Amino acid sequence: MISERSFEVLRAIVQDYVSTREPVGSKTLIERHAFGVSSATIRNDMALLEEEGLIHAPHTSAGRVPTDLGYRLFVDRLNELKQLSASERQAMETLLTDTVDLDEILGRSVRLLSRLTNQVAMIQYPTLGGAKVRSVELVSVGETRVMIILVSDNGRIQQHVQDLGTELQAEEIVKLRNLLDSKLRGAALVEVAKLSADLGSTLSPQQSTILSNLVTPLLELVDSNRQDKLMVAGTANLVRSEGDFGGNISSLLDAIEEHVVLLRLISEMEADHDEVSLRIGSENQIEGLTSASVLVTGYGNQAQTVAKVGVIGPTRMDYSSNIAAVRAIARYLSKSLGA
Amino acid sequence: MISERSFEVLRAIVQDYVSTREPVGSKTLIERHAFGVSSATIRNDMALLEEEGLIHAPHTSAGRVPTDLGYRLFVDRLNELKQLSASERQAMETLLTDTVDLDEILGRSVRLLSRLTNQVAMIQYPTLGGAKVRSVELVSVGETRVMIILVSDNGRIQQHVQDLGTELQAEEIVKLRNLLDSKLRGAALVEVAKLSADLGSTLSPQQSTILSNLVTPLLELVDSNRQDKLMVAGTANLVRSEGDFGGNISSLLDAIEEHVVLLRLISEMEADHDEVSLRIGSENQIEGLTSASVLVTGYGNQAQTVAKVGVIGPTRMDYSSNIAAVRAIARYLSKSLGA
DNA sequence: TATTGGCACTCAGGGAGTAAGAGTGCTAAC
DNA sequence: GTTAGCACTCTTACTCCCTGAGTGCCAATA
Numbered sequence: 001m002i003s004e005r006s007f008e009v010l011r012a013i014v015q016d017y018v019s020t021r022e023p024v025g026s027k028t029l030i031e032r033h034a035f036g037v038s039s040a041t042i043r044n045d046m047a048l049l050e051e052e053g054l055i056h057a058p059h060t061s062a063g064r065v066p067t068d069l070g071y072r073l074f075v076d077r078l079n080e081l082k083q084l085s086a087s088e089r090q091a092m093e094t095l096l097t098d099t100v101d102l103d104e105i106l107g108r109s110v111r112l113l114s115r116l117t118n119q120v121a122m123i124q125y126p127t128l129g130g131a132k133v134r135s136v137e138l139v140s141v142g143e144t145r146v147m148i149i150l151v152s153d154n155g156r157i158q159q160h161v162q163d164l165g166t167e168l169q170a171e172e173i174v175k176l177r178n179l180l181d182s183k184l185r186g187a188a189l190v191e192v193a194k195l196s197a198d199l200g201s202t203l204s205p206q207q208s209t210i211l212s213n214l215v216t217p218l219l220e221l222v223d224s225n226r227q228d229k230l231m232v233a234g235t236a237n238l239v240r241s242e243g244d245f246g247g248n249i250s251s252l253l254d255a256i257e258e259h260v261v262l263l264r265l266i267s268e269m270e271a272d273h274d275e276v277s278l279r280i281g282s283e284n285q286i287e288g289l290t291s292a293s294v295l296v297t298g299y300g301n302q303a304q305t306v307a308k309v310g311v312i313g314p315t316r317m318d319y320s321s322n323i324a325a326v327r328a329i330a331r332y333l334s335k336s337l338g339a
Numbered sequence: 340m341i342s343e344r345s346f347e348v349l350r351a352i353v354q355d356y357v358s359t360r361e362p363v364g365s366k367t368l369i370e371r372h373a374f375g376v377s378s379a380t381i382r383n384d385m386a387l388l389e390e391e392g393l394i395h396a397p398h399t400s401a402g403r404v405p406t407d408l409g410y411r412l413f414v415d416r417l418n419e420l421k422q423l424s425a426s427e428r429q430a431m432e433t434l435l436t437d438t439v440d441l442d443e444i445l446g447r448s449v450r451l452l453s454r455l456t457n458q459v460a461m462i463q464y465p466t467l468g469g470a471k472v473r474s475v476e477l478v479s480v481g482e483t484r485v486m487i488i489l490v491s492d493n494g495r496i497q498q499h500v501q502d503l504g505t506e507l508q509a510e511e512i513v514k515l516r517n518l519l520d521s522k523l524r525g526a527a528l529v530e531v532a533k534l535s536a537d538l539g540s541t542l543s544p545q546q547s548t549i550l551s552n553l554v555t556p557l558l559e560l561v562d563s564n565r566q567d568k569l570m571v572a573g574t575a576n577l578v579r580s581e582g583d584f585g586g587n588i589s590s591l592l593d594a595i596e597e598h599v600v601l602l603r604l605i606s607e608m609e610a611d612h613d614e615v616s617l618r619i620g621s622e623n624q625i626e627g628l629t630s631a632s633v634l635v636t637g638y639g640n641q642a643q644t645v646a647k648v649g650v651i652g653p654t655r656m657d658y659s660s661n662i663a664a665v666r667a668i669a670r671y672l673s674k675s676l677g678a
Numbered sequence: 679t680a681t682t683g684g685c686a687c688t689c690a691g692g693g694a695g696t697a698a699g700a701g702t703g704c705t706a707a708c
Numbered sequence: 709g710t711t712a713g714c715a716c717t718c719t720t721a722c723t724c725c726c727t728g729a730g731t732g733c734c735a736a737t738a
């Protein structure tokens with residue numbers, strides 16, 4: 001419907017507004033961008049864009065600001081992405097070296113992402129997805145307590161300490177461990193619940209009650225993988241762009257601290273490997289996020305999306321750079337986890 | 340030096356300013372508090388307080404605001420602390436039930452504390468202090484990687500995954516585990532480094548290189564307990580009281596996200612069990628925190644301080660309530676960890 | 679000596695009025 | 709379809725002024 005030049009005008013408006021933070025008018029537009037036409041022509045285009053709901057004037061005598069819809073169109077037609085700068089690549093490389101610990105990797109990654117984008121960055125802990133059980137371990141942890149360790153083949157390790165009420169002999173623990181491990185090893189995590197049901201046929205009544213005391217937390221471990229954790233960094237960036245929100249930052253910060261809410265949102269957003277999913281402003285129905293944009297992509301090992309990385313910021317953000325940065329971090333994370 | 344009534348005036352100023360957020364003048368003061376004297380007398384007292392550097396007038400025709408020194412004196416003479424309200428007690432009770440997981444306990448506690456105080460709350464992960472090794476475990480985690488688990492007698496469990504480069508037989512792992520466990524079990528964490536030195540005399544050269552590959556991360560585990568972790572909640576509260584800072588919130592948020600800085604600060608502050616340590620405004624030399632107050636107390640099991648809990652907020656905060664809340668949470672944490 | 683009433687003085691904050699400037703929409707001409 | 713021109717609309721910043729809260733000081737009082 002809208003002409004090619006009109007779209008170029010939209011793009012210019014988005015770019016200028018993002019960099020200057022000020023409504024952009026027809027005159028400044030032709031000064032900065034070499035359209036071959038006069039300001040009057042641009043004005044006509046702008047009127048059209050406004051009619052389409054893509055831009056909007058805060059007041060009569062002001063320039064125009066992109067609407068959520070405008071950003072959306074801009075992003076959808078975004079073809080060339082910014083490259084990371086040399087120093088940014090450098091930072092990535094430094095990050096890549098050493099670090100084996102999952103927490104460490106994720107922690108460094110969020111911080112880097114938030115610095116790269118100047119936004120709030122978040123990384124979802126890898127979920128088990130279609131992962132399999134690599135091994136189950138039981139370890140005595142003093143008195144009546146036992147630590148259950150679940151190792152899955154995506155490298156994630158989870159543990160839980162369970163109080164069994166009665167003291168166990170070392171041999172008993174070994175026996176139970178062997179039983180659990182042999183039954184569950186190699187099974188998909190999804191199947192663990194089913195498999196655990198028909199265990200313990202060969203055990204004494206006492207032992208089987210103990211076993212059931214162990215299985216319950218084990219299932220919770222598996223399950224806690226779905227309602228998993230989130231790591232966030234760079235909230236200070238939010239305050240810096242406070243003006244871009246309606247001063248509603250505190251509710252936004254609340255929403256961000258409520259990891260549960262974010263996780264739900266994130267998991268709703270479909271983003272396969274190397275694809276980016278984006279919710280702009282009012283596209284988010286979640287309270288507190290309606291004037292923010294959420295940008296995520298998936299990461300994970302071996303072609304299988306395991307979790308999401310992304311940023312949260314004002315709708316007025318540099319989508320192009322941010323998408324590039326989020327992708328880069330996602331690729332890096334995938335590589336790290338693949339190892 | 341200053342008279343009893345003058346101090347009462349200071350106290351009234353602090354209280355009024357904290358609750359109204361506005362400089363308080365002599366007239367409003369006698370209206371709200373029943374001093375038996377006239378406003379002129381109060382003015383004389385105020386002049387005295389100002390001379391002492393305890394209060395300060397933002398401008399000539401405004402009321403007075405407490406200085407950092409004023410808050411300090413107020414706090415030092417604070418004798419009656421506010422009680423927690425019934426609903427607050429209720430929240431604590433609810434928190435007390437169930438929950439075994441350390442992360443869970445700490446997580447709930449920070450959130451509760453931040454809600455109780457309307458400030459940024461923080462909890463330092465329990466350090467090992469004088470803790471002892473309860474057991475050391477080695478668990479194979481696929482291919483060439485091994486998980487090292489260190490269980491200490493304060494209930495803390497730490498693990499690390501180490502890539503050994505070569506694949507190990509199950510029996511070898513058991514053997515190494517037994518060796519490590521027998522040597523280190525019961526030892527104070529501080530001694531681990533020394534004890535680890537004279538291990539492996541009975542092993543083949545190949546095995547002893549593997550062993551040293553295991554000991555290194557083990558020592559790091561012990562050591563990582565010193566530069567330990569921090570959990571923070573309620574940063575949104577900061578934004579809400581933005582006006583109380585010089586609009587410098589973003590640098591403050593940065594400082595808060597830099598857990599390392601906070602940890603250093605916290606560890607400098609001496610706060611034994613049930614004692615509260617407080618830095619008011621400029622008493623903090625750390626950049627970004629100079630207009631904030633940091634309030635911490637210790638918590639831990641068996642009469643031994645293990646780590647700190649506290650809040651960060653504007654110097655204009657309700658010290659009395661906050662101290663009460665921080666103490667209550669600390670007591671709760673101590674109780675939970677004692678179990 | 680401590681307290682008080684009185685009074686002149688100061689100054690931030692809140693309108694009201696004004697001028698400048700940016701930007702628009704419209705129309706008529708190219 | 710594009711452009712120049714123009715009248716019109718608002719925001720923003722600035723100035724001026726006024727009001728009210730609050731002070732400091734002084735002389736009188738108990």
